[in-house]
Amino acid sequence: MTDTRWLDDTEMAAWRAFLSTSHLLERRIEEQLKAAAGLTHPQYEILVRLADTPDRQMRMTELARGVVVSKSALTYQITRLEKAGLVERATCPSDDRGVLAVLTEAGMRCLERVAPGHLAVVRAYLVDRLTRDELEVMTTAMRKTERALRE
Amino acid sequence: MTDTRWLDDTEMAAWRAFLSTSHLLERRIEEQLKAAAGLTHPQYEILVRLADTPDRQMRMTELARGVVVSKSALTYQITRLEKAGLVERATCPSDDRGVLAVLTEAGMRCLERVAPGHLAVVRAYLVDRLTRDELEVMTTAMRKTERALRE
DNA sequence: ACAGGATGGTTCAAATCTGAACAACAAGTA
DNA sequence: TACTTGTTGTTCAGATTTGAACCATCCTGT
Numbered sequence: 001m002t003d004t005r006w007l008d009d010t011e012m013a014a015w016r017a018f019l020s021t022s023h024l025l026e027r028r029i030e031e032q033l034k035a036a037a038g039l040t041h042p043q044y045e046i047l048v049r050l051a052d053t054p055d056r057q058m059r060m061t062e063l064a065r066g067v068v069v070s071k072s073a074l075t076y077q078i079t080r081l082e083k084a085g086l087v088e089r090a091t092c093p094s095d096d097r098g099v100l101a102v103l104t105e106a107g108m109r110c111l112e113r114v115a116p117g118h119l120a121v122v123r124a125y126l127v128d129r130l131t132r133d134e135l136e137v138m139t140t141a142m143r144k145t146e147r148a149l150r151e
Numbered sequence: 152m153t154d155t156r157w158l159d160d161t162e163m164a165a166w167r168a169f170l171s172t173s174h175l176l177e178r179r180i181e182e183q184l185k186a187a188a189g190l191t192h193p194q195y196e197i198l199v200r201l202a203d204t205p206d207r208q209m210r211m212t213e214l215a216r217g218v219v220v221s222k223s224a225l226t227y228q229i230t231r232l233e234k235a236g237l238v239e240r241a242t243c244p245s246d247d248r249g250v251l252a253v254l255t256e257a258g259m260r261c262l263e264r265v266a267p268g269h270l271a272v273v274r275a276y277l278v279d280r281l282t283r284d285e286l287e288v289m290t291t292a293m294r295k296t297e298r299a300l301r302e
Numbered sequence: 303a304c305a306g307g308a309t310g311g312t313t314c315a316a317a318t319c320t321g322a323a324c325a326a327c328a329a330g331t332a
Numbered sequence: 333t334a335c336t337t338g339t340t341g342t343t344c345a346g347a348t349t350t351g352a353a354c355c356a357t358c359c360t361g362t
Contacts, residue, residue: 004266004267004270005270005271005274006270007270007273007274007278010283010286010287010290011278011286013290014278014281014286014287014289014290014293015273015277015278017289017290017293017294017297018173018277018289018293019196020219020293020297021293021294021296021297021300022169022173022177023219024219024296024297024300024301025296025300026173027219028300045170068171068174068175068178115155116155119155119156119157119158120156122158122166123156123158124299125296125299125300126166126169126296127158127162127165127166129292129295129296129299130165130292130295132161133288134288134291134292135161135162135165136161136165137284137285137288137289137292138165138168138169138288138289138292139161139164139165139168140285141280141281141285141288141289142165142168142169142171142172143168143172144280144281145172145175145176145276145277145280146168146171146172146175148275148276148280149172149175149176149179149276150175
């Protein structure tokens with residue numbers, strides 16, 4: 001650990017800004033979703049991921065990877081969403097160990113009802129404040145990191 | 152809510168990439184800090200903020216704002232760090248309600264010991280993968296959002 | 303066919319986070 | 333001075349997250 005590479009001003013500014021902003025935005029989103037629909041952000045993301053799928057269903061593990069939560073957290077949230085009638089569990093045809101999380105009609109309607117308010121927040125604080133160039137640079141930058149982290 | 156402005160491909164890609172990456176990176180950092188020093192990321196950030204200060208102390212509320220956690224979460228973590236001997240509480244001279252969180256010598260040494268490994272992660276997955284331009288664009292972009300959220 | 307090792311999902315205990323309620327103090331006003 | 337309003341930090345209950353332990357099932361090579 002002798003030769004530590006500290007961050008210079010540019011690097012530190014970028015890192016600090018990224019860190020604070022991601023936390024602040026997360027808090028704001030959580031607050032909006034809770035007030036508008038009694039949903040947490042992970043719960044909302046689960047609905048989105050399922051809705052994005054052709055048959056509105058996905059394996060537990062894949063879903064957990066997509067939403068970026070632990071397997072146990074996903075189990076907990078799916079149980080929660082199941083009780084709310086937004087998601088159902090189904091046995092996987094091709095693998096007896098597998099469990100499919102399936103978006104219900106009520107879940108789809110809930111998502112359609114909640115999405116506008118959520119997107120309004122994402123726009124108001126992030127998307128609408130950035131130029132086209134900034135959006136594109138951010139995407140390439142984030143993807144480099146994301147790719148490195150998914151391994 | 153009739154006229155919903157959905158996100159186009161560029162916007163959605165940016166938002167998704169940002170979201171996934173921030174969560175993945177958070178997980179990775181948490182894992183590294185836990186393994187290297189038994190610290191959580193918020194705990195580490197508390198030490199950093201205090202160390203950045205001239206007299207290594209800060210009011211609870213200001214610290215909570217900086218680290219972006221709730222007041223109660225900060226109370227909890229400061230108590231935790233106090234038990235570990237890394238931080239002390241002091242009464243605020245100018246305000247009897249106030250509490251100062253003070254970084255101890257042990258806390259400073261702990262930070263100096265842990266920082267290299269932490270920064271190595273930040274570099275390996277984020278900073279070192281981005282060009283100078285990308286770093287600068289990210290900073291301006293993040294700051295616009297951060298500023299909007301701090302109000 | 304079968305042993306051995308991976309993978310999928312759940313359960314469990316422990317830690318942490320949040321918002322609401324609260325008590326003590328501050329600061330300005332009549 | 334007495335009142336009112338706002339701020340500070342803590343406590344509390346409830347919800348959520350994580351990793352480890354676990355069992356069931358899959359898959360591969362022999």
